[in-house]
Amino acid sequence: MNGIGASPPRPDGFAKVSGAARYLDDLSLPGMWHGATLRSPHAHARIRSIAWDAALAPDGAVCVTVGDLPGPNGVQLIDDGWPILAGAFTHHVGEPVALVAAPTRLAAQQALQAFTVTYEPLDAVLSLEAAEALPPLYQLGMDSGDVDAALARADLVVEGEYRTGHQEHIYIECNGMIASYAEDGALTVLGSMQCPYYVQKALTHALGLADEQVRVRATTVGGGFGGKEDFPSAIALHAALLARACGRPVKLVYDRHEDIVCTSKRHPTLVRHRTGVTRDGRLAALDIEILMDGGAYTTLSSVVLSRALLHSFGPYRCADVRIRARALRTHTAPNSAFRGFGAPQVEFAIERQMDRIAHRLGLDPLEIRLRNAVAPGDRLPTGQILDAGTSALPCLEEVARRTRFRERRQELEAARARRAAEGDEDQNGAEPRRGIGLSLYFHGAGFTGNGERMMKSPVTARLLPDGRIEVLTAMTDMGQGCSAVFPQIAAAAGGLLPEDVTFAEPDTAEVPDSGPTVASRTTMIVGGLIARVTAALRDRVLEGLPGHTVRDGWIESPAGRVERFRDAARRLRAEHGPVELTLRHEPPAWQTFDETTYRGAAYPTYAWGADVVEVEVDPDTLAVRPLQVTAVCEVGRAIHPTLCAGQIEGGTLQALGWALLEEMKLEDGRYLNDRLATYVIPTILDSPRIDVHLLESHRDGGGPFGGPFGAKGVGELPMDGGAPAVAQAIENATGIGVPAIPATPERLLAWQRAGQTPGGVR
């Protein structure tokens, strides 16, 4: 029985284990050619000329330059300010300048040499500091109460500045698309993507095609993490332009180097905190400034900034809050969606600031959080009143209990004090320095603000001739497992067996636009719709059968007669012809948000978590090894606990990679870590034991926000907690202050020499 809370094997499991699953690069169409992209070597330059010498291009290769575009030179996302190909100027290294297609991948690469481009290099803006004085790409603010007065009244004002760096997604399957035109001019695009309808919109906008002329189908997606939210639209356009130019299907697949060079990253961020606190450690005023490096074009930075603003105060109570947030423009590739979408950066900052405050007041990290964490009925600075499922304190208490946080921390502090007293702080003892750290975090589930209200996502269900229910959504399974979770939801909501329900592949020609597979909305928002539409279609089957009930796929009459649901559905389908229902998501009426003041309920609900991380730091190399993570999370009801835990485990390790290893160094606007040998992500030997505990607050039915069976979004939550917990653990182990990540050994050494301590610079 695959009920809610069971963990059935995922339907694509064996195909993936055996190599049978087909990803984009595993596909080939008859007559297909291969594309390649000419990219700017300059961070900022005027393009004087582009010449193509057909004689140098092998095998009849064709090219596309900006002059060949049939419509506007913009990838339509929120707006179309992101060029498909660089025009008169190039604004970042790796920006696409021209395209080629040739019969083989190798020939396409070779054909790039047939271009001669004349650039006139210009000055480039390459850091947040340099960008700060210039007009931003986007800015936002929020005010609650009177911050200046509250700061003036506070017993103590603590300042802090916290930085986070670029992070590259490193989905194991690189980005790629195949485009092909039919004889009637209709375009079909296959590819690895999170948002088929985003891709369709970009194609119709730039190519001047009608919706019904453009069909977009997602293939098996080998990881996304946000990296396949906006970028696939650009690649689809490139592939389509090449297919149009050569009159054949064209495959455009990035190798790892190209994928790292040109696709989006997590926004590097600088957060400045000025916090007023009372003597007993309560927050009295939060004055927050957020600077995010948006790169060369806005793409999704406005909405990333929005989510950043709305998580920058952390899961804490404070009435007097001022937040100023800016996305700044630099001459680097656009930074964009990455799991957490702005929240991990600002939650790193507020958690570090809480630790600094605790240090100044002589409180331990658990105590400062216990005194300030929000509880049900509390207001966030936005004015949103928190629901009964507000689990900051239960998560914190449970993680502290499970890890004996206080006792363990005292043991480790005592060990450090003993070493210091013996004059052996960095001397003879070869044994690694142990440290423990804790974080508290939250994540708003679903689109920010009025996003869901504007989209009103539809999901369709219809009866198949064999009596099964087919559910149609545009969601892609990029590994997170919606292909397993959706059937569980539909079966449970309809009183059916999993085999009574089937799901359509994400294909814009078949499925309605149920929105993008992003923002931790898949289970909570679309899953909720699946529950409703399946139940509604079941009721449609029962319409002629008063008093009948459905359970486990069987219909029972008042007289006790039973019949397979599928038989009754097949009869109805045979008698009435197609039976189909579409329902749209409607946020609860109470969830209103003012986009100008940033006041109101920005999210229907929040998921909560607390992490404890234990690390060891090598006394000779300052290398940090995370040993054990305990994550206690409250995500409402876990529909599929194994997959739910998998999200938390994987997200936690991504957070640790971001905190410790993953660094993107820039030189003249070029990423130096542009290969997997130099951009290092955690191997299995870098990974701690990750122990996940789920607190299920909504076990008895739906929450106030309409998630199916009480489920909240989980995908992004775990990205928020790992980094600040690790930073605290390093401080605990070494006494070196950690104001930024990644906390590489090189930086720890520099901070140690600069006198950086947990309380700030000595």
Added chain:
Amino acid sequence: MSTAFLLNGRAVEADGHPMSRLLDVLREQLGHTGTKEGCGEGECGACTVRLDGSPVLSCLVPLFQCAGRRIETVEGITAAPEGPLRDALERFVATGGVQCGACTPGIVVTLASLLASNATPSREEVRTALAGNLCRCTGYEGILRALAPAEPER
């Protein structure tokens, strides 16, 4: 130039430049797309195959060095698994060892080699064996659950 070798027990011939990557030959010429390219430079392990029984990275093996050798891909290794491998593959799906699946074929090939010599590996033995296979989805916990018995917490 033609190179003959055994692929999953079957004699095959592949044409191509001697320095062609075995990975490309398998995928593009011989239709064995289960072997994935994750980085093309020997960092990620997604393209792992067995060469004369040992796991190697097919992106780093030139075609000409395969002449007369025995190559096994994920398709061959999982076609009729037996014993500990069969059990491990079932658990692999059940315990969350698979998410996006792009690293999975390489991990399966490496694990098949481990299990061939050690039917009941410890957590540390699995970790050592998989040091050359990157996974970005699972945090490796689901993979370890499938293979290694729970050990007492540190």
Added chain:
Amino acid sequence: MIALSPRSLDEAVRHLADDPALVPVAGCTDLMVRGPEALHRMDRVLDLLGLPELRGICAVSEGLEIGAATTFTEIRHSAAIRAAFPALTAAAEQVGGWQIQNRGTLGGNLANASPAGDSLPVLLALDATVILAGPAGQREVRMDGFHTGYRKTALAPGEILVRIRLPHPPAGTVQAFRKVGTREAQAISKVVVALAGHVEGGRIAGIRLAAGSVAATPVRLRAAEAAILGSSPGLVTAERAGRTAAREVQPIDDVRSTADYRRFALERVVRRMVLGLT
């Protein structure tokens, strides 16, 4: 395109003499990283993997000889190496993952001549001799003369690296290896250090220290060696060794680390290793 797979060392040497443009290859783990486009431009390679003279680990009167085409897996699993040269076993265990260890060879690591090559400081510390074969026969080059500059070796045109000889270390020799990498596995080193030394009558009677990733080639840390030879082991000596080592190298800032950090880590690791001399 010519890809030759000779069956004997003599045949390989003849090929190379006839056609100096042939590129000798073995496990190809460094070469193949260039990618298809560059690889397809190569037109002459000479495969050394199949040469019996380049395979195997065998005892000789002075010590142990390791064929140049011996893989890191074979080194890892060699009981003879583990017994006599545990530092080399330790280095082999940290070269990439299993898949790389199954292909990468000791001779390849030497000939590729990366200053970050994991095994190279070990061979320096163990006083290895490299045996080369060419048209004029075989000759021997001491390990500390083999790497002549950034990615340059003493291999003359037409020569093939055949074997590496490790002499028996003096009784009581302590060996140590430490790779400070970018992560725990599959890492390129930021600093890699090896030591072989022994103590007699309360004095350090022999010491060889070597490091990689701190200069254009793997280097012997001769000043540090000189600073402690004849001293009594202990903290003062260890700290002197570390400080001296950090002063005598020329590390750089690069994508993996900084010059500052490399000096720091080298100092600490050398100090730690010398503390282990008893």
